[in-house]
């Protein structure tokens with residue numbers, strides 16, 4: 004069937020291939036603190052989805068609980084959303100994705116939501132390679148409960164409360180790699196030029212795509228002794244390289260210098276161009292990715308950019324051999340074996 | 354000594370060692386009787402152990418069709434030295450004790466008031482078989498052959514069953530029949546048979562089937578259109594998903610593409626299992642999870658979300674004895690309160706109480722229609738006794754004309770036509786609101802699902818009056834739910850009486866038998882079997898109509914009675930408890946005793962129910 008697209012739009016706003024403006028991908032006005040990193044990530048999601056011309060209603064956005072998990076209200080207002088319970092978004096999105104393989108699943112979580120209460124589900128969704136984008140808005144603290152240290156806070160880092168964190172930090176990219184994630188990246192909420200193409204690549208990837216985005220909490224963890232402050236991250240991040248994302252059917256307009264860039268075709272036909280800065284990292288090799296992360300941890304720097312991607316990834320639907328038609332589209336005729344089989348079963352039980 | 358003499362009416366208990374393959378032999382025995390047209394009710398009593406500990410199999414044989422536990426053992430067949438002392442002690446005076454006489458019976462165990470029958474099972478096996486595994490397995494088959502002679506069973510039925518069971522596998526059929534013959538011949542040649550208890554062909558089984566409730570539930574989910582099953586292994590619920598998978602493999606794989614019209618995920622825990630079921634249901638698939646008490650505890654937070662956000666969810670709870678790990682392989686009905694009010698805040702959950710495999714199948718499938726129509730979790734409450742034992746049941750049936758009731762879901766066409774959509778807007782007074790599946794329409798019908806309060810258009814709100822209005826609507830929805838859940842079944846005793854019993858689930862058979870027996874003693878009681886929570890008005894009126902109602906249930910704290918009192922505000926004098934919580938299914942004798950105790954003692958001194966229970970003496 005055909006649908007009416009919204010009629011009124013600013014004549015100068017650029018439209019994408021579907022005729023939508025960026026505003027069509029926006030959500031309600033954010034109620035987060037002014038300057039919160041999470042809002043920038045919402046903006047990057049809006050931009051990535053708009054530029055990729057994804058139909059907004061073909062996206063489902065899911066989250067757990069936290070300031071970060073509130074953000075789905077603030078992006079993709081025309082998509083169904085599900086703000087579930089603390090730490091359990093992975094299971095909800097798993098069920099949702101099993102029900103309908105045709106939507107794009109955008110999961111959003113916080114470092115508390117993922118690395119503490121939800122660590123178990125996070126590990127298992129990675130190993131099941133669910134086809135989804137999983138964005139952690141990582142601020143090293145529990146924003147919504149007023150700034151307690153989270154499990155991703157670095158040892159020695161101190162939030163506004165003042166006491167340095169005494170435990171070692173969980174590195175979500177490392178964990179995801181260990182658990183079998185097939186796409187792992189890290190970025191910074193303040194670096195849209197890096198984040199937007201990463202989100203696009205994550206969307207095109209078939210399988211579990213984690214982007215751990217450092218996203219400063221201006222209210223509780225943006226002070227001078229914090230390693231998750233804007234200032235610290237700007238000073239200490241080191242990119243694996245820059246990436247450019249070229250969707251399918253789009254002309255390549257940039258001139259790529261031979262030798263420095265690496266072109267990779269994604270399963271949906273789009274391609275990414277990777278300019279490597281760090282020659283020691285081969286993001287298509289898991290061992291290399293793990294080594295690079297260890298190296299950076301050792302030197303006290305934050306490795307950002309694409310860290311690992313498995314181009315042969317088989318997602319959960321492939322592994323389970325589920326029908327190509329979405330399970331939620333099947334009806335009685337597809338699903339119910341009918342009375343005749345019961346007659347046989349009954350006979351075998353006498 | 355007066356021997357127990359009976360035809361087609363006895364209780365036999367097999368005492369075995371776990372992991373020795375006794376289950377299939379014992380099953381062969383029960384099913385042979387069933388095929389002779391005699392009602393049987395076999396019950397596995399097994400330890401939480403894989404190998405080595407004592408395990409029992411109790412078969413009630415009863416021509417009148419009473420299928421509950423009767424209480425008392427007429428014949429014990431013991432091949433487990435570990436439990437022999439207990440096994441021989443349990444035999445009723447005049448009963449029979451059959452044991453492996455390869456090793457002489459310990460003289461201290463000897464009893465004069467029962468018949469003791471020795472079968473040299475180990476000796477026969479050692480003479481016949483070289484392989485230790487064969488010695489172990491065939492010992493069981495040999496005693497079944499021996500029983501056939503002792504009880505005058507139709508030997509041809511047994512051999513026919515073996516042939517059916519190992520259809521086409523000659524190398525299995527012949528050795529099993531040989532083993533049956535070994536036992537049979539030994540008894541014929543060496544012992545007086547039949548004994549005082551015997552069987553004869555009957556016609557009391559009709560077209561009934563012998564099936565465990567969990568398989569019936571798995572089939573119910575299959576027929577009900579479930580496409581997503583998420584679960585975490587736990588006794589006694591595991592075989593539900595096993596059965597679903599077994600039949601899905603047969604019927605749900607597209608012959609052309611080889612792709613599956615179902616997905617089963619063994620989750621990392623029960624939290625994830627129910628989360629997946631909720632996510633799939635939210636997205637328009639029929640999904641379920643199966644668990645037992647400990648799993649329900651873990652699912653509690655999610656059950657609150659599904660209640661409040663109104664997401665259809667199907668949960669099969671196969672109850673076992675708690676609290677905590679309790680007695681994980683024993684039966685109980687002890688999650689009533691934890692499920693009825695599962696989760697924090699003001700929550701009420703819909704419960705279904707099947708009492709036969711046929712009802713497991715029917716309710717198991719119906720749960721999906723109810724969940725989607727009522728947009729709320731449906732918790733089907735069965736238990737180990739019904740779930741893991743073969744129960745005699747009406748055959749399964751499905752109306753091929755039946756359509757699934759997918760509830761109130763707006764289509765793209767409806768949205769396009771401009772139907773007003775408010776996810777929590779009650780447009781027609783039944784307090785159930787329309788929902789949309791994700792991805793339906795490009796610009797209309799999207800909404801945000803959340804566990805936080807919101808207004809009728811699913812927009813976040815912290816306004817007290819909006820929250821309250823929504824909570825009151827949910828309460829009104831409870832009234833609508835009442836019209837949809839299965840109604841109770843009343844059995845009128847046909848006499849004027851102001852006393853009644855009320856029971857649910859697996860207490861049915863024993864209750865029915867107890868009431869029949871009480872009637873022969875001049876005690877007449879009406880009966881009601883409750884099949885769902887919310888209780889409908891009929892339940893209230895039934896209780897009101899009687900001066901006193903005995904609530905029969907299998908838990909310590911009288912949970913259903915508590916629920917009745919909470920929902921209807923009946924006083925404690927009106928509802929009296931008849932309880933059993935030792936982990937075995939409640940028996941007819943136990944029910945009878947407790948009711949009589951209440952009736953005798955009532956005009957003298959109202960007993961606290963625990964005291965009353967102690968005074969009944971028998972705890973089984």
Ligand SMILES: Cc1ncc(C[n+]2csc(CCOP(=O)(O)OP(=O)(O)O)c2C)c(N)n1
Pocket residue numbers: 068069070071072089112113114115116117140142144145146147148153
């Ligand atoms: C079961 C449960 N426990 C505790 C909470 C309280 N709680 C809400 S948000 C939150 C932490 C969120 O931290 P994070 O995921 O890092 O999100 P942020 O607010 O930092 O973005 C906690 C502990 C809850 N909602 N549910």
Ligand code: SF4
Pocket residue numbers: 034035036038039040041070071142146147219220221222223
């Ligand atoms: S408390 Fe921190 S995380 Fe939460 S909205 Fe404010 S800045 Fe963002």
Ligand SMILES: [Mg+2]
Pocket residue numbers: 069071113114115140141142143144145146153
């Ligand atoms: Mg945080």
